[in-house]
Amino acid sequence: xxxxxxxxxxxxxxxxxxxxxxxxxxxxxxxxxxxxxxxxxxxxxxxxxxxxxxxxxxxxxxxxxxxxxxxxxxxxxxxxxxxxxxxxxxxxxxxxxxxxxxxxxxxxxxxxxxxxxxxxxxxxxxxxxxxxxxxxxxxxxxxxxxxxxxxxxxxxxxxxxxxxxx
Amino acid sequence: xxxxxxxxxxxxxxxxxxxxxxxxxxxxxxxxxxxxxxxxxxxxxxxxxxxxxxxxxxxxxxxxxxxxxxxxxxxxxxxxxxxxxxxxxxxxxxxxxxxxxxxxxxxxxxxxxxxxxxxxxxxxxxxxxxxxxxxxxxxxxxxxxxxxxxxxxxxxxxxxxxxxxx
Numbered sequence: 001x002x003x004x005x006x007x008x009x010x011x012x013x014x015x016x017x018x019x020x021x022x023x024x025x026x027x028x029x030x031x032x033x034x035x036x037x038x039x040x041x042x043x044x045x046x047x048x049x050x051x052x053x054x055x056x057x058x059x060x061x062x063x064x065x066x067x068x069x070x071x072x073x074x075x076x077x078x079x080x081x082x083x084x085x086x087x088x089x090x091x092x093x094x095x096x097x098x099x100x101x102x103x104x105x106x107x108x109x110x111x112x113x114x115x116x117x118x119x120x121x122x123x124x125x126x127x128x129x130x131x132x133x134x135x136x137x138x139x140x141x142x143x144x145x146x147x148x149x150x151x152x153x154x155x156x157x158x159x160x161x162x163x164x165x166x
Numbered sequence: 167x168x169x170x171x172x173x174x175x176x177x178x179x180x181x182x183x184x185x186x187x188x189x190x191x192x193x194x195x196x197x198x199x200x201x202x203x204x205x206x207x208x209x210x211x212x213x214x215x216x217x218x219x220x221x222x223x224x225x226x227x228x229x230x231x232x233x234x235x236x237x238x239x240x241x242x243x244x245x246x247x248x249x250x251x252x253x254x255x256x257x258x259x260x261x262x263x264x265x266x267x268x269x270x271x272x273x274x275x276x277x278x279x280x281x282x283x284x285x286x287x288x289x290x291x292x293x294x295x296x297x298x299x300x301x302x303x304x305x306x307x308x309x310x311x312x313x314x315x316x317x318x319x320x321x322x323x324x325x326x327x328x329x330x331x332x
């Protein structure tokens with residue numbers, strides 16, 4: 001099994017590393033994707049190397065997509081290849097887990113309409129304007145989609161993310 | 167089930183939050199203990215409230231002890247009540263998971279002699295001088311004791327920590 005995690009400079013550190021290590025714990029190969037291959041830096045200073053650029057990723061290779069929050073998603077959502085990856089996952093009904101500001105990428109990919117979801121409260125109104133059915137809970141599961149609000153929800157996010165892989 | 171995690175100002179953020187959220191994911195109640203009840207701050211700036219002071223903790227209440235790394239352990243190891251908690255866990259053969267600089271607390275509690283363990287490489291020689299059987303691997307399991315080296319080992323640390331609870 002293989003996972004792809006979206007990140008970019010300013011990513012929320014715990015929101016990238018928790019699912020990254022949690023999926024590795026399950027024996028899953030995890031690739032971090034960004035606008036370019038190479039190091040990216042979280043808002044709290046942690047660094048990780050992006051394994052590949054969005055444009056070089058074949059989404060058919062991956063079984064789950066994770067979108068970390070922080071300041072990364074406002075950059076990621078401008079990358080057309082990233083949005084094509086997101087659309088592939090929704091078209092194929094494969095697991096997608098997005099936390100905090102991560103759902104900004106789902107808005108830009110046009111996949112959030114009529115889906116139950118949550119997010120960082122500061123972008124709640126954007127999610128609602130895009131047609132999502134917003135809920136204020138630690139984790140919301142709607143079919144293939146798992147969403148959470150913030151780093152202290154990671155325990156619930158991780159639990160449901162792993163459950164989707166079964 | 168209940169877990170107690172040791173932390174103090176300067177804790178390694180991922181090494182505290184990963185096991186904290188991972189144990190919550192399993193439905194386990196997690197308490198953070200420090201020299202005083204109240205907020206502690208990680209070296210990367212994350213804050214969490216310590217639920218109780220070491221001196222107010224009854225170790226018999228807890229099923230697993232986790233010791234996060236960073237700059238916290240050099241403070242924690244000076245607290246006699248913290249060391250008494252560690253000794254209780256070893257006497258009762260209950261699970262203990264320590265990562266990075268966390269084993270400094272095990273040295274001070276006098277429980278590491280003749281035990282297979284790993285740690286942050288910068289304190290390797292202290293572990294060896296204290297009589298531990300040091301190994302350079304992502305995770306070392308010796309009976310009730312799980313140890314790891316650094317944040318990128320968390321996936322293996324988490325896996326073995328959870329396995330000890332079974």
